[in-house]
Amino acid sequence: MEKYEKMLESMIRQFQNKKIMFYGASLFLENFLKKHPIIKNVIGIIDKDSNKINKDFCGYKVFPPSYIETLKPDNVILTIVNNSQEIYLSLFDTIFSKHPEIEFSSITGKYSTNVKYYCPFCDKELYFFDFGKKTRPNVKCSVCGSLERHRFLYFIYKEIIKRNQNKHLTILHTAPEKCIYNFLKEQSNIEYTTIDINPEKYTFANNCLKMDILDLKFPPETFDYIFTNHVIEHIPDEFGFFRECFKVLKPNGKIILTAPYFEDLEKTLEDPAINTDEKRLKYYGQKDHVRKYGKDIFDRFKQYGNVTVIEKNYIPSDLRSKMNITEKENAIIISKQ
Numbered sequence: 001m002e003k004y005e006k007m008l009e010s011m012i013r014q015f016q017n018k019k020i021m022f023y024g025a026s027l028f029l030e031n032f033l034k035k036h037p038i039i040k041n042v043i044g045i046i047d048k049d050s051n052k053i054n055k056d057f058c059g060y061k062v063f064p065p066s067y068i069e070t071l072k073p074d075n076v077i078l079t080i081v082n083n084s085q086e087i088y089l090s091l092f093d094t095i096f097s098k099h100p101e102i103e104f105s106s107i108t109g110k111y112s113t114n115v116k117y118y119c120p121f122c123d124k125e126l127y128f129f130d131f132g133k134k135t136r137p138n139v140k141c142s143v144c145g146s147l148e149r150h151r152f153l154y155f156i157y158k159e160i161i162k163r164n165q166n167k168h169l170t171i172l173h174t175a176p177e178k179c180i181y182n183f184l185k186e187q188s189n190i191e192y193t194t195i196d197i198n199p200e201k202y203t204f205a206n207n208c209l210k211m212d213i214l215d216l217k218f219p220p221e222t223f224d225y226i227f228t229n230h231v232i233e234h235i236p237d238e239f240g241f242f243r244e245c246f247k248v249l250k251p252n253g254k255i256i257l258t259a260p261y262f263e264d265l266e267k268t269l270e271d272p273a274i275n276t277d278e279k280r281l282k283y284y285g286q287k288d289h290v291r292k293y294g295k296d297i298f299d300r301f302k303q304y305g306n307v308t309v310i311e312k313n314y315i316p317s318d319l320r321s322k323m324n325i326t327e328k329e330n331a332i333i334i335s336k337q
């Protein structure tokens with residue numbers, strides 16, 4: 001909860017000259033307001049619970065959601081963590097879409113520009129939150145959490161599903177991302193399997209299997225596709241990764257892979273002397289990465305199979321800007337030789 005308190009503190013600082021309302025007379029907010037009595041520019045609290053409406057909440061009056069239109073705050077800050085996405089969507093449909101002048105923020109994320117972008121997973125224009133160690137403004141869908149690369153992959157996956165609509169497709173997805181998982185599990189023509197070494201992290205996936213990518217326990221030639229994003233840079237045995245993937249892929253099977261790589265690096269950096277968290281963070285950029293891919297990544301993967309690269313212009317530029325995909329994005333297809 002501490003990180004949400006910090007987020008809320010920073011938002012209050014950021015919006016100190018604006019009229020703010022909090023949405024959600026929650027226990028979190030109660031604790032927060034006990035520590036931060038009297039925030040001058042807060043004009044009230046919104047809650048849909050009729051037992052709370054018109055009552056006092058830590059010195060502020062509670063109003064029903066429709067009062068956002070009456071009281072016209074500059075900014076509504078959602079102070080709820082659980083189900084925040086559903087609440088946001090319903091507020092969006094009922095209020096924010098009619099009143100673009102009212103800004104919206106959430107303790108689960110904030111955005112620097114009050115512009116809406118298109119999320120293909122949500123199939124809606126929504127606010128996108130800022131995200132990243134080096135902050136990228138307006139890139140994370142406030143509802144499903146999709147990032148630029150997920151929205152790019154959406155169209156690749158969709159094309160695969162469409163092209164094979166009369167076939168029964170078997171797909172293995174490693175370390176499944178929530179937005180992609182929710183999209184793929186709804187597709188009627190695919191048999192969808194997800195795995196991870198720590199499946200308990202994936203609370204949204206009720207059937208994620210515990211499995212090591214270096215020891216896949218599926219019968220040979222089970223899958224048409226393996227979708228794997230930002231996994232390989234964590235796997236010390238790159239050869240073993242491809243050996244296992246190709247073992248469980250059907251003869252014409254394909255791996256659709258994304259991984260971070262750096263165009264200013266001629267040759268992939270992988271050195272046994274980089275063997276501590278500290279060194280890995282320094283040289284590879286993350287303490288759980290085991291190498292830093294350079295621009296030789298495509299040539300490097302040619303030793304394992306046939307390589308095709310899908311570049312970002314796979315998606316028309318106007319659609320890319322609608323989705324706020326501004327930096328390089330691509331996906332590597334490696335097929336069995």
Ligand SMILES: [Zn+2]
Nearest residue numbers: 119122141144
């Ligand atoms: Zn979304």
